[in-house]
Amino acid sequence: MKSNRGAVRLFYVSAFLESLCFYAPVASLYRLEYGVSVFQITLIESVCFILSLLLEMPWGFVTARVGYKKTLLAAGALEVLAAVLFWRARGFGMFLAQRCVLAAAISGFSGCDVAYLCRLAGTEQEHRVVGGYNAVGYGGLAAVGLLFPLARGLGYRGLAFLALVCTLGSVLLRLALPEIGAEPQDTLGLKEQAAALKKVLLGNRPFLAFVLCGAVLTEVEHTFTVFFASPAWAAAGISEQWYGLLNLALNLTGLAAGLCSARLARRAGPGRAVALCWALALGCCCALALGAGAAALLLALPLLRLAAESYRPFEQVFKNARTGCAGRAVALSAYNMAASVTGAAVGPLLGAGTGEGLQKGFAMGVCLLAPAALAAGICYKRMQKGNRTQ
Numbered sequence: 467m468k469s470n471r472g473a474v475r476l477f478y479v480s481a482f483l484e485s486l487c488f489y490a491p492v493a494s495l496y497r498l499e500y501g502v503s504v505f506q507i508t509l510i511e512s513v514c515f516i517l518s519l520l521l522e523m524p525w526g527f528v529t530a531r532v533g534y535k536k537t538l539l540a541a542g543a544l545e546v547l548a549a550v551l552f553w554r555a556r557g558f559g560m561f562l563a564q565r566c567v568l569a570a571a572i573s574g575f576s577g578c579d580v581a582y583l584c585r586l587a588g589t590e591q592e593h594r595v596v597g598g599y600n601a602v603g604y605g606g607l608a609a610v611g612l613l614f615p616l617a618r619g620l621g622y623r624g625l626a627f628l629a630l631v632c633t634l635g636s637v638l639l640r641l642a643l644p645e646i647g648a649e650p651q652d653t654l655g656l657k658e659q660a661a662a663l664k665k666v667l668l669g670n671r672p673f674l675a676f677v678l679c680g681a682v683l684t685e686v687e688h689t690f691t692v693f694f695a696s697p698a699w700a701a702a703g704i705s706e707q708w709y710g711l712l713n714l715a716l717n718l719t720g721l722a723a724g725l726c727s728a729r730l731a732r733r734a735g736p737g738r739a740v741a742l743c744w745a746l747a748l749g750c751c752c753a754l755a756l757g758a759g760a761a762a763l764l765l766a767l768p769l770l771r772l773a774a775e776s777y778r779p780f781e782q783v784f785k786n787a788r789t790g791c792a793g794r795a796v797a798l799s800a801y802n803m804a805a806s807v808t809g810a811a812v813g814p815l816l817g818a819g820t821g822e823g824l825q826k827g828f829a830m831g832v833c834l835l836a837p838a839a840l841a842a843g844i845c846y847k848r849m850q851k852g853n854r855t856q
């Protein structure tokens with residue numbers, strides 16, 4: 467157990483380095499500076515989702531064969547390549563190529579990182595470890611917010627180079643992680659695993675629908691807080707010198723959500739906690755759509771991230787508990803593949819709404835999130851009813 471705790475800490479340090487994305491406060495402005503529009507940004511994100519979708523299952527089967535550590539290292543190498551491309555990118559084509567490589571890395575990490583941590587931690591500590599993992603990532607981004615005023619003088623390219631160096635350091639640290647033995651399900655043949663996976667997905671349709679609803683929440687929050695935030699700040703007349711602190715506030719709320727999610731589950735119960743997250747997210751999106759001014763903008767975006775990041779560990783633990791006889795790597799990849807389909811559709815819808823201004827994009831988020839919240843509540847009740855009857 468002491469060895470496992472050390473491995474978890476090492477993984478956390480690697481995740482912290484990986485999250486030191488020094489250009490994050492000006493991510494959209496970086497892309498706009500080097501030749502892409504807001505709509506093209508969301509279009510590139512959609513392509514990223516589609517490619518991730520196509521690669522999810524192959525990565526899952528690869529992980530089942532070669533193990534978690536080798537998969538994490540291979541995905542990390544692709545992440546380094548993507549960082550190099552982003553550092554030198556100019557124009558739609560190069561940014562698209564960068565996101566395609568990053569999509570391959572993301573689909574490699576997807577499910578594998580959480581499954582690895584959960585295997586290390588054990589069932590009783592899953593929620594705490596997953597929440598800590600999410601918090602560490604936002605801790606790195608919070609550090610970026612603090613350092614941004616000092617690093618801003620390097621320019622956009624210099625910030626991208628610093629992120630590249632940290633990504634490389636993160637991958638090198640993973641070399642020291644222990645390998646974990648295969649689960650019995652991982653030794654099944656491809657045909658047997660495919661049959662088991664079909665049983666897992668179709669055997670609990672309410673949960674699959676619940677995952678798709680969660681993907682809407684995740685994509686709306688990601689698009690609003692990452693891609694719409696800096697243009698919205700600029701439109702509200704906020705000087706760029708404050709973007710580092712504003713981004714810091716976003717990431718501190720993400721960090722707090724990761725640390726407090728398990729405690730929220732214990733005190734309120736999973737059902738009430740999940741409902742609270744959805745209600746807060748929907749309220750924040752309504753405030754953004756109403757356009758109540760800079761003050762509402764500065765309050766709603768951090769609270770939206772707080773809601774989404776508090777919700778994320780619940781869904782990750784739910785998915786990890788519903789892998790059945792297909793194996794964690796393959797089943798989690800399948801769940802994430804389904805979420806990628808939803809994300810690929812949501813991103814362009816939000817981006818298309820910005821054709822008449824960012825306010826319309828925020829309004830589109832409300833139109834997508836409200837029915838998703840209702841459907842998620844219905845699906846959760848059916849999931850609980852199914853659990854009681856089993």
